[in-house]
Amino acid sequence: MVNLTLKFAACLRAIDMKVSTxxxxxxxxxxxxxDVIDEDLFKxxxxxxxxxxxxxxxxxxHAYDLFFHQMNSNIRLxxxxxxxxxxxxxxxxxxxxxxxxxxAANLEMDQINQALINFLSGEPxxxxxxxxxxxxxxxxxxxxNSNLGQLTERLQIMLKINAIRNLIPQFSGGNFDMPGSxxxxxxxxxxxxxxxxxxxxxxxxxxxxxxxxxxxxRNQKRxxxxxxxxxxxxxxxQIEEMRETIRQLVRKLNDxxxxxxxxxxxxxxxxxxxxxKSAKYHGLPLExxxxxxxxxxxxxxxxxxxxxxxWSAARFMLNMLYSLQDCFSKVxxxxxxxxxxxxxxxxxRYDTNDAVEKILNEADIEYNVLTDYGATLLxxxxxxxNVLDKKTTLIIIGDGRSxxxxxxxxxxxxxxxKVRRIIWLTPEPxxxxxxxxxxxxxxxxxxxxxxxxxxxxxxxEFIEELVI
Amino acid sequence: xxxxxxxxxxxxxxxxxxxxxxxxxxxxxLATATEKPILIEGPAGVGKTELAKAIxxxxxxxxxxxxxxxxxxxxxxxxxWEYAKQLLYTQMVKEKVQDVIKGAKTLSEAVEKIADxxxxxxxxxxxxxxxxxxAISSKNPVVLLxxxxxxxDPEFEAFLLELLSxxxxxxxxxxxxxxxxxxxxxxxSNNYRDMSDALKRRCLHLYIDYPERDAEMxxxxxxxxxxxxxxxxRLIDTINNIRKLDLKKKPCISETLDWAKSLIxxxxxxxxxxxxxxxxxxxxxxxxxxxxxxxxIDKVIAS
Numbered sequence: 070m071v072n073l074t075l076k077f078a079a080c081l082r083a084i085d086m087k088v089s090t091x092x093x094x095x096x097x098x099x100x101x102x103x104d105v106i107d108e109d110l111f112k113x114x115x116x117x118x119x120x121x122x123x124x125x126x127x128x129x130x131h132a133y134d135l136f137f138h139q140m141n142s143n144i145r146l147x148x149x150x151x152x153x154x155x156x157x158x159x160x161x162x163x164x165x166x167x168x169x170x171x172x173a174a175n176l177e178m179d180q181i182n183q184a185l186i187n188f189l190s191g192e193p194x195x196x197x198x199x200x201x202x203x204x205x206x207x208x209x210x211x212x213x214n215s216n217l218g219q220l221t222e223r224l225q226i227m228l229k230i231n232a233i234r235n236l237i238p239q240f241s242g243g244n245f246d247m248p249g250s251x252x253x254x255x256x257x258x259x260x261x262x263x264x265x266x267x268x269x270x271x272x273x274x275x276x277x278x279x280x281x282x283x284x285x286x287r288n289q290k291r292x293x294x295x296x297x298x299x300x301x302x303x304x305x306x307q308i309e310e311m312r313e314t315i316r317q318l319v320r321k322l323n324d325x326x327x328x329x330x331x332x333x334x335x336x337x338x339x340x341x342x343x344x345x346k347s348a349k350y351h352g353l354p355l356e357x358x359x360x361x362x363x364x365x366x367x368x369x370x371x372x373x374x375x376x377x378x379x380w381s382a383a384r385f386m387l388n389m390l391y392s393l394q395d396c397f398s399k400v401x402x403x404x405x406x407x408x409x410x411x412x413x414x415x416x417x418r419y420d421t422n423d424a425v426e427k428i429l430n431e432a433d434i435e436y437n438v439l440t441d442y443g444a445t446l447l448x449x450x451x452x453x454x455n456v457l458d459k460k461t462t463l464i465i466i467g468d469g470r471s472x473x474x475x476x477x478x479x480x481x482x483x484x485x486x487k488v489r490r491i492i493w494l495t496p497e498p499x500x501x502x503x504x505x506x507x508x509x510x511x512x513x514x515x516x517x518x519x520x521x522x523x524x525x526x527x528x529x530e531f532i533e534e535l536v537i
Numbered sequence: 538x539x540x541x542x543x544x545x546x547x548x549x550x551x552x553x554x555x556x557x558x559x560x561x562x563x564x565x566x567l568a569t570a571t572e573k574p575i576l577i578e579g580p581a582g583v584g585k586t587e588l589a590k591a592i593x594x595x596x597x598x599x600x601x602x603x604x605x606x607x608x609x610x611x612x613x614x615x616x617x618w619e620y621a622k623q624l625l626y627t628q629m630v631k632e633k634v635q636d637v638i639k640g641a642k643t644l645s646e647a648v649e650k651i652a653d654x655x656x657x658x659x660x661x662x663x664x665x666x667x668x669x670x671x672a673i674s675s676k677n678p679v680v681l682l683x684x685x686x687x688x689x690d691p692e693f694e695a696f697l698l699e700l701l702s703x704x705x706x707x708x709x710x711x712x713x714x715x716x717x718x719x720x721x722x723x724x725x726s727n728n729y730r731d732m733s734d735a736l737k738r739r740c741l742h743l744y745i746d747y748p749e750r751d752a753e754m755x756x757x758x759x760x761x762x763x764x765x766x767x768x769x770x771r772l773i774d775t776i777n778n779i780r781k782l783d784l785k786k787k788p789c790i791s792e793t794l795d796w797a798k799s800l801i802x803x804x805x806x807x808x809x810x811x812x813x814x815x816x817x818x819x820x821x822x823x824x825x826x827x828x829x830x831x832x833x834i835d836k837v838i839a840s
Contacts, residue, residue: 089738099567103543110543113563121737123578123728123744338620352631354624459691489691489730517730 070105071097074115076194077136081119083197084132092118135193139266164256166190171240172233181229188267189233189260199226200270204479219475226271234264284519296526300381300496311525312422315385318529319392322536367489368460371402372409372449374467375429376440382496382522383466384425389532390464391421396536401456407441409448410434440470442508443477450480457487462535466494466522469502469509476508481515491515494522494531539569539596539721555584555591556748556756564743565592574701574722576686576737579745581727582789586684588745589723593680598721601675602682603668605689611696615706617665623658659710670714673706678718687726694736701739748790750777756790761797771808772797774839779820782829782837788820796820813838 074097078088096118103110112133120129169190176182180199188196203222237260303311342358350356369390373383387402394400401413410432415424457463463484485491493516495502495509502509513519522528540546546562546569557565565588568575577585593600603614637654641647666674672681686694700706704716724740726732748756753773757764772793780787788796796819805812814834821827830837 087734089734091738095571095573095741098571102567102570103563109559110563113560114567117564117567117741117743121576121734121740121742122731124731126744340620343620343624353628485731 070100074100077115077132078119079194080136080197081129081132083194083201084128085201086119086125086128086132088119135266135270139262164253165259168237168240168256168260172236175236175240176233181226182233185226185229185233185267189263196267197270223271227268230264230268230271234261237261237264284513296529297524299523300385300525301523303381311385312388314525315389315392318532319389322393322533323395325536367397367462368458369397369400369464370456370461370488371400371464371466372445373402373404374440375404375406375432375434375436376468379466379468379496380429382494382528385525385528386464386466386494386522386532387416387425388421389528391416391424393532393536398460403449403453404428404432404434405445405448406434406436407438407444408434409445409453411453439472439474441474442467442469442471442512443475443480446477446480446484450483454484454487457484459487459489461488463488463491464494465491465516466496468495468497468507469493469512470506471508473506476511478508478511478515481512485515485517490517492518492520492531492535494520496523497521498523540566542566549595550591551759553591553595554759555587555595556752556759557588558745558748558752561588561743561745564741568741569721572719572721574724574740575743576732576740577723577725577743577745578728580747580787580789582791583745583747584790585725585745586682589680589682589725592721592723593682596678596680596721599675599677599679600682601668601672601679601720602684604684605686605693607688607690609689609693611693612667614667614669614693615696616667616670616708618659618710619663619665623663626658626663661711664708664711669700670706672720673700673704673714673716675720676717679720681720681722683722683724685727685729686724687729687732691733694733698735698739701736747780747787750774753790753793757793757797760794761801764797764801765806768800768806768808769797771839772800775808775813775837776820778837778839779830782826782833784821784826784829785823786821786826792820808838810834810838 074093078093078096081088096115099114099118100111103114105111115133116126116129120126169186172189173182173186176186184196184199187194203219237257298307339358339360343354343356346356346358347354371387371390373379373387375383390400390402400416401411402416403409404412412424412428412432415428415432418424419427481491493509493512497507497509498521501507509519520527520531522531540549543559543562543566546566547557547559550557550562550565564575567573577588579585590600592598634651638647638650641650664670668681672679683697686697701722704719705713707713747753750773753776754769757769757773776788776793776796796816799816799819800808800812803812803816814831817827817830821830
């Protein structure tokens with residue numbers, strides 16, 4: 070039982086779930102308390118100990134199914150209980166071992182083949198680790214930006230799976246059985262099924278569930294002329310008008326925030342100040358002094374796509390964010406196309422509106438390249454990861470159109486672990502999310518909130534929720 | 538030992554007016570048997586808080602509740618020195634100070650003598666226990682509910698760790714307080730943000746989803762005895778249809794109950810189109826949601 074739990078825990082770690090030794094210990098203790106023959110019970114115990122958030126449930130179910138149903142078709146739970154020995158000694162298993170050994174002897178033993186052979190004999194760990202490495206591998210930048218490297222490696226594994234598939238009938242007969250016997254058929258079937266599983270694992274990654282994702286696509290109508298015009302369609306005069314409107318909105322929001330601060334600033338008694346004041350009254354503490362409690366201020370990191378369609382929305386968002394700077398402890402902003410550039414400095418030096426104009430011309434970034442979200446995330450990870458902490462709200466503004474390049478969504482997962490919330494704003498309405506090269510559906514699994522933000526009403530609602 | 542076995546959990550929860558699923562019962566049993574906290578996740582209004590209350594009721598334990606919010610600190614959650622009382626006492630015993638330092642020849646001797654007395658002001662007498670300290674120092678075992686822990690700050694979460702793993706808290710002036718009895722801890726989360734791995738590692742995880750159709754019918758029957766069966770069935774089906782819409786806030790169990798109660802108050806015999814239109818406000822809390830339901834009204838009402 071302990072062995073089995075340990076092996077399963079190792080598999081979970083191979084697919085990037087965090088399982089600690091303490092949790093394995095707890096789990097083994099819990100298994101002692103229940104009747105392990107009841108599979109519902111057994112699964113619930115493993116799940117409650119190893120999958121500690123709703124997000125992990127789908128990945129867990131997937132791994133559980135693979136480990137206990139597909140891989141170990143010969144494990145019966147009674148066996149587990151009766152003895153620790155998992156090698157059930159029925160004939161097919163012996164045949165299987167022979168066959169796999171033969172296969173191993175006849176194949177060139179590189180890393181991939183070794184992993185596949187292990188997978189066939191019921192040890193999925195090495196194979197899963199290999200896939201994991203493949204998915205998260207950072208490619209060396211070549212002259213042409215592409216994700217071909219990853220694809221070729223996948224193709225190699227596929228070819229090797231097929232090669233083994235062709236070899237199986239040759240060796241599955243064993244040394245004594247006639248080919249075509251019942252046993253051979255069953256063995257063939259089992260090995261084929263495993264290869265199918267290996268193939269499925271290769272082409273489909275389990276995606277974490279993200280039920281708590283807050284998708285905001287609609288908004289309340291406010292009676293503003295400008296409110297419903299998409300940012301991209303604004304004329305020059307309307308842009309001016311828009312700035313004025315934003316200024317008013319910002320003033321209103323600032324008022325609300327100050328009010329809230331005033332009513333909340335009574336903290337605990339400040340002994341030092343009270344004693345100091347009491348000296349006036351012969352040591353009688355007549356005037357009580359309270360410690361002012363500053364509002365907890367969050368840090369904002371904004372990451373903006375500057376391709377034309379997105380920029381029209383991003384400029385107004387940055388405008389509003391910086392006008393409300395006092396509500397946050399710090400606002401940092403970055404822009405990207407295929408690289409990331411820090412533009413916080415522009416906002417420090419110039420007036421908000423000027424800064425927005427200057428960014429487009431003067432930022433240190435290559436504009437004439439294809440938008441590449443994967444490369445952007447990678448660049449951010451290598452250079453700016455240290456600006457993220459648990460008090461940061463990361464706002465990403467972009468349409469998620471990555472020109473069919475590798476989206477590298479794993480990096481977004483790493484970022485999610487570092488920050489308080491990730492909010493993705495997209496200027497595209499929901500109906501376009503599944504079209505063309507849009508990776509919004511991929512990225513949305515890793516965000517806390519996904520919002521459509523294409524006109525002032527939507528922007529206003531978003532900022533209001535952020536500040537208040 | 539809190540519960541005998543898993544069936545016992547189910548039975549006693551039901552006697553406390555809580556219909557639990559098998560999964561809930563298993564995890565509650567394991568948590569009580571191994572004295573581990575439970576982290577409960579799930580959409581709003583599926584009975585996360587209610588579970589803790591039901592457990593407290595079924596075990597006949599006191600329930601101590603700590604509601605988390607942004608800015609919650611130790612002074613509100615754990616303990617606070619009662620400064621006003623300390624000041625008051627200082628004033629009252631002022632004369633006594635003369636007696637204490639009487640006979641002291643030098644200044645440093647006087648300070649020494651006062652230092653001997655300073656413990657008098659940092660004792661249990663001047664501590665104002667907040668929920669967490671209350672739970673730990675209670676003589677009888679209690680159920681501690683830390684509600685909406687995801688709303689609290691990361692600092693507070695870190696500070697919970699000591700409590701959850703060792704069931705002890707450290708008060709600098711007094712020392713470490715160990716729990717007299719180990720409380721049964723429930724943490725609830727709406728997933729506003731991800732909890733830290735360290736916190737998750739110390740807890741068992743339980744996800745509660747919207748109940749199955751039959752379970753929800755049982756719940757309504759339990760809370761509103763005597764409700765008409767056909768009305769109940771149509772009510773539940775309609776609610777489930779409404780949940781499938783793209784709503785800002787989906788109606789939860791308590792809203793189902795509210796709706797059932799209002800239908801009974803209105804003496805509605807059946808769930809007709811008019812009745813639904815007139816009472817949608819009971820289950821939907823946003824105007825946009827109500828509009829959406831009205832535009833889909835024919836799809837929503839169960840036959």
